Amino acid sequence: MIPNPKAFDNWQSWGNSVTTILTPFMQSVENTFFRQGRVAALSTVKVADLPNVKPAGRIVYCDNESGGSVLLFSDGTNWRRSTDRNIAS
Numbered sequence: 001m002i003p004n005p006k007a008f009d010n011w012q013s014w015g016n017s018v019t020t021i022l023t024p025f026m027q028s029v030e031n032t033f034f035r036q037g038r039v040a041a042l043s044t045v046k047v048a049d050l051p052n053v054k055p056a057g058r059i060v061y062c063d064n065e066s067g068g069s070v071l072l073f074s075d076g077t078n079w080r081r082s083t084d085r086n087i088a089s
Helices: 011-032
Strands: 059-062 070-074 079-083
Touching: none
Parallel strands: none
Antiparallel strands: 059 070, 070 079
C-alpha cells in the first residue's frame, strides 16, 4: 500500500518510502510479465470515470487527464498524477 503523504514531513521522505515499497513490487512485475514475454495491462479510465480512491495503492492509466495521458495512483484520498503528484483533473 502506498503510504499517506500526510504522515511525512516532506515529499522527499514520502517519495523514498514509496520507492522502498514499489521497487520490490515492480521487480516482481518485471519477473512475472516482461521476462516471460508478457506485458502488464492497466485499466484505462477517463477522469470523470475514476473509481473510488479507496483502497490506496491502486494504479490506472488515464487517457484524458488535463496534462495528457498519464498513470494515476490512489493515495486513499485522491487520484494523483504519477508525473508530479498533483490531483488528477
